[in-house]
Each structure stands twice: as C-alpha cells, then as structure tokens.
Amino acid sequence: MKTTLAELKRGQSAVITMFETDKIPLKLLEMGCLPGNEVTLLQVAPFSCPMYLNINGSHLAIRKEVAKQIEIELI
Amino acid sequence: MAKHINVSLIGNPNTGKTSVFNLLTGLNQQVGNYPGITVERKAGICKLPRGVKAHILDLPGTYSLNASSLDENVVIEVLLNKKDKDYPDVAVVVSDVENLKRNLLLFTQIKDLDIPTILVINMADRMKRKGISLDIPALEKTLKTKVVLMSARKKQGIDELKQLIAEYKKLSVEPCVNASVIDKEYFEGLQRAFPNQSLYKLWLVITQDVNFANINRNTIADASEFHTKKKSDLKRLQQKETIKRYQFINETLKQTQTVDIGSASGLRAKLDQLLVHKVWGYLIFFAILLFIFQAIYDWSTYPMDLIDEGFAWLSESVKMYLPSGALTNLITEGIIPGLGGIVIFIPQIAFLFLFISILEESGYMSRVVFLMDRLMRRFGLSGKSIVPLISGTACAIPAVMATRNIENWKERLITILVVPFTTCSARLPVYLIIISLVIPNERVAWIFGYQSLSLMLLYLLGFVTALGSSWLLSKFLKMPNKSFFVVEMPNYKWPLFKNVAINVIEKTKAFIAGAGKIILAISIVLWVLASYGPNDQFSKAEAIVTSQQAQNLDLDLEQAIASHKLEHSYIGYMGKAIEPLVAPLGYDWKIGIALISSFAAREVFVGTLATIYSVGSEEEETIKNRMAAEINPISGAPLFNLATGVSLLLFYAFAMQCMSTIAIVKKETNGWRWPLIQLFFMSGLAYTTALIAYQILK
Numbered sequence: 041m042k043t044t045l046a047e048l049k050r051g052q053s054a055v056i057t058m059f060e061t062d063k064i065p066l067k068l069l070e071m072g073c074l075p076g077n078e079v080t081l082l083q084v085a086p087f088s089c090p091m092y093l094n095i096n097g098s099h100l101a102i103r104k105e106v107a108k109q110i111e112i113e114l115i
Numbered sequence: 116m117a118k119h120i121n122v123s124l125i126g127n128p129n130t131g132k133t134s135v136f137n138l139l140t141g142l143n144q145q146v147g148n149y150p151g152i153t154v155e156r157k158a159g160i161c162k163l164p165r166g167v168k169a170h171i172l173d174l175p176g177t178y179s180l181n182a183s184s185l186d187e188n189v190v191i192e193v194l195l196n197k198k199d200k201d202y203p204d205v206a207v208v209v210s211d212v213e214n215l216k217r218n219l220l221l222f223t224q225i226k227d228l229d230i231p232t233i234l235v236i237n238m239a240d241r242m243k244r245k246g247i248s249l250d251i252p253a254l255e256k257t258l259k260t261k262v263v264l265m266s267a268r269k270k271q272g273i274d275e276l277k278q279l280i281a282e283y284k285k286l287s288v289e290p291c292v293n294a295s296v297i298d299k300e301y302f303e304g305l306q307r308a309f310p311n312q313s314l315y316k317l318w319l320v321i322t323q324d325v326n327f328a329n330i331n332r333n334t335i336a337d338a339s340e341f342h343t344k345k346k347s348d349l350k351r352l353q354q355k356e357t358i359k360r361y362q363f364i365n366e367t368l369k370q371t372q373t374v375d376i377g378s379a380s381g382l383r384a385k386l387d388q389l390l391v392h393k394v395w396g397y398l399i400f401f402a403i404l405l406f407i408f409q410a411i412y413d414w415s416t417y418p419m420d421l422i423d424e425g426f427a428w429l430s431e432s433v434k435m436y437l438p439s440g441a442l443t444n445l446i447t448e449g450i451i452p453g454l455g456g457i458v459i460f461i462p463q464i465a466f467l468f469l470f471i472s473i474l475e476e477s478g479y480m481s482r483v484v485f486l487m488d489r490l491m492r493r494f495g496l497s498g499k500s501i502v503p504l505i506s507g508t509a510c511a512i513p514a515v516m517a518t519r520n521i522e523n524w525k526e527r528l529i530t531i532l533v534v535p536f537t538t539c540s541a542r543l544p545v546y547l548i549i550i551s552l553v554i555p556n557e558r559v560a561w562i563f564g565y566q567s568l569s570l571m572l573l574y575l576l577g578f579v580t581a582l583g584s585s586w587l588l589s590k591f592l593k594m595p596n597k598s599f600f601v602v603e604m605p606n607y608k609w610p611l612f613k614n615v616a617i618n619v620i621e622k623t624k625a626f627i628a629g630a631g632k633i634i635l636a637i638s639i640v641l642w643v644l645a646s647y648g649p650n651d652q653f654s655k656a657e658a659i660v661t662s663q664q665a666q667n668l669d670l671d672l673e674q675a676i677a678s679h680k681l682e683h684s685y686i687g688y689m690g691k692a693i694e695p696l697v698a699p700l701g702y703d704w705k706i707g708i709a710l711i712s713s714f715a716a717r718e719v720f721v722g723t724l725a726t727i728y729s730v731g732s733e734e735e736e737t738i739k740n741r742m743a744a745e746i747n748p749i750s751g752a753p754l755f756n757l758a759t760g761v762s763l764l765l766f767y768a769f770a771m772q773c774m775s776t777i778a779i780v781k782k783e784t785n786g787w788r789w790p791l792i793q794l795f796f797m798s799g800l801a802y803t804t805a806l807i808a809y810q811i812l813k
Contacts, residue, residue, distance in 0.1 A: 061350075061351060061354055062347070062350075065522065065599035065601060066181055066183075066350065066353060066354065066357070067178060067179075067181075067183060067522070067599070067601050068599075068601050069354055069357045069358070070178050070179045070181070070217075070220055070357055071178065071217060071601060071603070072216060072217050072361065074357070074358055074361055082384070082387065083387055083388075083391050083485075085391070085393075085485060085486060085488065085489050086393050086489060087489055089488070089489050090485055090488045090489070090498065090600065090602075092387070092391065092485060092604060096216060096217075097213075097214065097216050097217070098214060098216075098217045098603070099383075099603065099604040099605070099606075100601055100602060100603050100604055101481075101484070101485045101488075101498075101600075101601075101602040101604055102600060102601055102602075103488070103600045106599070106600070106601075
C-alpha cells in the first residue's frame with residue numbers, strides 16, 4: 041500500500057513522490073505541488089476535509105479526494 | 116505631447132497588487148468593464164519624473180498564464196495582442212516576499228513574452244520578521260530584470276519603481292527560462308511554421324484558445340508541415356513546462372534567498388489555531404455575521420432617517436420656490452422622491468461593502484471558505500460559494516461574478532442560481548419600511564430589538580432558502596462532478612484603510628449609478644402615469660367629488676379629490692387590473708402597482724409608493740407616515756398590518772425582481788435557459804409563500 045497525502049496527520053511532514061497527472065488540476069501544480077517538494081499538514085476541517093497544507097512554502101487548502109491522488113513519503 | 120507609457124500591473128492574488136496600484140495612481144483611477152465582458156477593468160494615471168505620464172492598468176490577479184477563468188483570459192489577451200490599446204510598454208509583476216517561489220512562476224512566463232518586465236517584491240517590511248534575506252543583484256542577474264523591493268503598506272520603494280518605469284527602454288526582453296526544451300522537436304516545428312512569431316506566444320495561443328495578430332488555434336493547426344497535439348498531450352506538456360520553470364526558480368532562490376526559520380514569527384499559526392478551530396472557528400464566524408447585521412440595521416438608521424427627512428424637506432422647498440405647473444410637479448413628486456429612494460441606500464450599501472472588503476483584505480475570507488467547504492458540499496455547493504453568498508447580501512450582481520473562481524461547473528451553476536435568494540441591499544429598504552410598520556419597536560435582552568431580530572430572521576430565511584434550493588438542484592442536475600478545489604490561504608494582514616475606502620467608494624458609486632438610472636426612469640414614468648388619466652373621471656374629478664361629497668362636511672375635500680384622481684389615472688387602472696391577482700396576498704391596487712414597477716428592480720418599491728402617495732399630497736410627510744396612515748377600504752383597519760406585512764416580506768424575500776441580475780446570469784451561463792428557470796422558480800415560490808402566509812395570518 042502506498043501512502044497518500046490524505047493519510048497525513050496534523051503536524052506531520054512528507055515529501056511528494058508522484059501523482060497521476062490527469063487527476064490533478066494544473067492549478068495545484070502551479071501552486072508548487074510537484075514531486076520532490078515538501079508538504080506539511082497544518083490544519084484540518086471537521087471530518088478531515090478540506091486539508092490545510094503548506095506545500096513548498098505555499099499555504100493552501102485542498103479536498104481529500106484530490107489528496108488521495110498524491111503519493112508521499114513520510115519524513 | 117509625449118505618448119503615455121502603458122504599464123500593466125500583473126501578479127498573483129494576495130500579493131498587494133491593488134495596494135501598489137492605489138499607491139501609483141492615488142484617487143486618479145477609473146473602474147469600468149472590458150468591452151463585451153463583465154470583467155472589472157481598473158486603470159489610472161501616474162505621474163513619473165520629468166513630466167512623463169504612465170497609464171497604469173491593474174490586470175486581474177492570476178497564478179499563471181494558463182487561464183482557467185474569464186478574468187485570467189483578459190490577462191493573456193492584453194499581453195498577447197500588440198494592437199490592443201492596453202498592450203503594455205512595460206509589465207510590472209508584483210510578488211509577495213513570503214511567497215516568492217510561487218510568484219516567480221508567473222514572472223518567468225511574462226518574461227517570455229518580449230515585454231520589458233520589472234519585478235516588484237512587495238511586503239518587504241516583513242522580511243526581517245520572517246527571517247528572509249535576498250541577494251538582489253544576483254537575483255537581477257539570473258532573472259534578467261530589475262528588482263524593486265517595496266512596501267506598499269509603508270509607501271517604500273515607490274519612487275524607485277516610478278524611475279524604472281520611466282526608463283523602461285533600458286530593460287532586457289530576454290527570457291530567463293527556455294521552456295521549449297520540454298519538447299524540442301515540437302517547438303522547432305512550431306517555430307519553422309511561424310518564423311516571425313515569438314515561440315512562447317504561439318504556445319499560449321495553442322494552449323489557451325485566445326487570438327492574437329490574426330493567428331488562432333485553427334490557423335496554427337492548418338499550417339503546413341506542422342501538426343499540433345491532442346488536448347491530453349498538451350496538458351502533459353503544460354505540466355512539464357510548470358515543472359521546468361519551478362526547477363529554475365528553486366535553483367535561483369537557492370542562490371539568492373536565505374530564510375532563517377528560527378526568527379520567523381508564528382502569528383499565522385496562532386491565529387489559525389483559533390480561527391479555523393472545529394468549534395471556536397464556527398462560533399467566531401457566526402459572531403462576526405451577527406455583528407455585521409446588527410451594525411447594518413442599527414447604525415445605518417440614523418443617516419437614513421436624515422436622508423429621508425432631507426428629501427421630504429427638499430421637495431417642499433422646491434415646491435415653494437418654483438412656479439406651480441406640470442414641470443414643478445414632475446420634479447417635486449416624481450424626480451425628488453425617486454432620487455431619495457436611491458440615496459437612502461447609500462449608508463447600508465457602504466456598510467456592507469466595508470465589512471466585506473475588510474474580511475477579504477485581512478485574509479479571513481479564505482478561512483471561511485475552508486471552514487464551510489464540507490458543510491456547503493452537502494448542499495451541492497463549494498466552500499468558495501460562501502464568498503458569493505456573503506457578497507450577495509450586498510448585491511447579487513458582483514456575487515454572480517464572484518462565482519468565477521469556483522472550478523467545478525456544477526457547483527458554480529448552482530451557486531449562480533441560488534445567490535439571488537440571499538438578502539441583497541435592494542431588499543433592505545423594503546424590509547426596513549415594512550418591519551418598522553408592522554413589528555413593534557421593543558427590545559429583548561439588552562441590545563437586540565424585535566425589529567433587528569426580524570431582519571436577522573429574513574437574512575437567515577434567505578440563506579436557508581438558498582441552501583435548500585441548491586440541495587434540490589444538486590439532486591436534479593446531472594453533470595460531471597469532478598472536484599478541483601484549490602484555495603490559497605493568504606497571510607493575515609491589517610486591512611489598509613486606503614484600499615478599503617477606495618473599494619467601498621467605487622462599489623457604492625457603481626451600484627448607485629447602475630440602479631439609479633433605472634429607478635429615476637421608472638419614477639418619471641410612474642409620475643406621468645399617475646398624473647394623467649384616460650377619461651372624464653380623471654379630468655373632471657373635482658366636480659364629481661364635490662357633488663358627491665356635498666353634504667359630508669367632515670371630509671377633507673382636497674384629499675378626496677386627489678385619491679379619486681389617482682384611482683382613475685392610467686396607473687390606477689393598471690393597478691385595478693391586477694388587483695384580483697394580488698388581493699389573495701393581502702395587497703390593494705397601490706401595492707399592486709409597486710409590485711409591477713419593482714419587477715425591474717425591487718428597490719423601486721419604496722420609491723413607487725413614495726411617488727404614488729405624494730401625488731396630490733400637500734403636507735410635508737415622510738413615506739413611512741403616509742404608509743402607516745393607509746387604510747384598508749374594506750375593513751377600515753390599517754392596510755399595513757401583520758398579515759399584509761409578512762406576506763409582502765416573504766414575497767420580496769423570494770421573488771426574482773431584478774433585471775440586472777437576470778442579465779448577468781444570462782451572460783455568465785451563456786444563454787436564456789438558466790435565467791428563465793430562475794425567474795419562474797423564484798417568482799412562483801414568492802407568490803405561493805406570500806399567499807399561504809396571508810391566508811393563515813389574516
């Protein structure tokens with residue numbers, strides 16, 4: 041089983057390893073969500089969606105479905 | 116005289132681009148629309164050293180040149196088309212020192228367009244606090260540009276920027292990243308087919324579906340020996356391009372920027388802990404809303420009462436000084452009360468826009484989007500729908516436009532369709548006057564009056580109906596529902612007074628000008644219709660009434676003549692014609708007229724009643740007093756009692772009575788289908804609920 045961004049716990053950090061390019065909006069890439077970049081989960085809304093992340097220095101919120109498409113490696 | 120220098124301000128959202136714009140232009144700016152579309156166009160004039168002037172265009176905020184909305188399309192079109200009157204001599208890219216990495220993506224794209232480009236690094240006053248230091252000369256060298264460290268908040272760096280704009284011809288137009296390496300063969304073929312064009316411009320034309328200099332997607336596809344690619348392949352190439360650019364940016368910043376995390380202050384984290392907290396976050400949001408509504412109701416009544424009385428006095432004074440005649444009557448009975456009906460809006464609209472722009476400027480609005488997304492999705496909406504729904508409390512028109520950043524079409528369409536249910540400021544005058552007539556002015560607890568609680572209930576009703584209808588719509592609409600939800604969470608900032616003030620003034624002005632024309636036109640038409648009649652009943656009203664009432668000496672003869680005249684005027688007959696339709700809702704023919712006229716714009720209601728009631732009225736009286744004195748001809752009780760009042764409130768809460776909203780919905784949904792569905796659904800709901808309420812309460 042691969043770990044995805046959706047499984048990250050609050051305060052945990054990880055490195056993005058890869059994702060299915062077709063399932064990710066281009067906008068997310070432009071915000072710095074790219075393989076090799078670091079990601080930290082800062083806050084979650086109730087039912088852990090959406091997720092408030094720091095990706096490569098950018099602060100943004102995404103929904104869990106999208107987070108499930110992004111594979112990570114915990115650090 | 117020398118030609119103006121055309122300057123385009125470009126930047127990511129939340130970089131303080133608007134502050135830079137306000138600083139450059141001061142109050143010397145005009146807000147309008149781009150031709151043919153509803154994207155806001157902000158431009159202004161800036162004086163540069165040695166008497167040169169610059170024409171500054173504030174382009175909509177965008178994260179990249181890969182447009183995904185109408186607003187972002189504007190940016191590309193201005194930057195690609197050399198013949199466009201806005202085509203910049205120099206582009207100023209505004210970035211935020213804390214998000215330099217992300218902001219530079221857009222910069223490297225702009226730099227590929229053969230346009231002299233200046234990089235502004237804004238919010239430089241935060242560098243120390245955040246532990247950031249930059250090697251500016253090295254940065255300038257790698258990015259092949261001039262860099263200005265600026266703090267729009269502290270007004271630093273502005274002279275340096277002006278100097279650079281004036282000397283824009285010295286700037287390099289060389290690209291800093293060679294994007295064509297992502298697919299050499301493809302780009303070489305493209306260049307061979309169009310040897311005279313900039314490669315990156317061609318690439319944007321292919322991927323963005325925009326036109327420039329007579330080349331568009333299809334002409335490129337048709338060009339001999341060159342075959343463009345499939346959509347999915349193009350998307351992959353765009354991703355490669357983004358990755359390539361980020362590699363360059365990461366490399367550049369590694370050499371020129373150092374961040375000492377230890378000295379960074381954690382204000383954002385501390386505030387977020389509270390403001391997006393699972394319990395406190397929601398309580399705080401609710402408290403803020405409560406405060407806003409209380410403020411709008413309680414605080415703005417003082418200026419509104421003054422305006423109301425002021426216009427009544429003005430009417431009287433004009434009547435005294437001008438010679439009596441049809442023209443004087445038109446002015447004192449048609450135009451002045453009509454204008455009063457517009458001006459009375461100003462305090463509330465200004466308050467609403469004030470709060471909304473403070474929430475936006477401070478960065479809090481994004482937290483609300485985050486908090487509400489999950490909840491809103493249950494109703495088929497997005498967290499981003501909360502911004503349109505809150506802006507809808509000012510006016511549905513900017514609210515419908517604010518849906519543009521909702522990526523998912525289904526969520527966006529539903530938001531557009533339900534936004535007009537939220538209580539816009541045009542409903543307020545109607546609500547206020549009816550509430551003040553039928554709800555007792557007493558207080559519960561210490562501060563909350565029954566009247567302001569009723570108003571709060573009406574706002575809640577608007578939101579609840581909006582949510583209920585979206586839930587229904589989400590069940591019925593069959594559309595692909597892929598969620599591409601990305602929200603930037605900007606830093607918290609103290610709102611800049613100047614930005615907020617300019618925003619409030621511009622928005623209020625636009626609203627008054629737009630609604631004002633309609634209201635003024637309608638009040639004139641109404642006055643004419645109320646002052647002339649088709650037959651003898653009108654022209655010989657005096658003789659008829661005098662003979663009828665000869666023996667009844669108690670009756671005020673003039674008043675009786677006036678109301679006889681009104682009843683037999685053109686508008687009187689129109690009102691009578693629809694009376695059977697509105698009688699079950701508890702309305703007489705006068706309210707019927709107000710309903711007809713307010714189908715163009717609901718705020719006309721009060722103005723219409725003002726016009727109708729002031730025709731023939733001699734004493735100085737405010738609209739409210741006139742309405743309170745109206746008697747139901749059948750029962751002899753006051754016409755505006757609880758049943759009629761509630762029925763009217765419900766009617767105005769639900770009915771789609773705004774031509775401008777219908778027009779904007781048509782524009783944003785590309786056709787008549789959705790605005791018509793919206794019109795019939797809302798008006799049907801309005802009639803039914805008003806009918807039920809009146810029949811139960813009467």
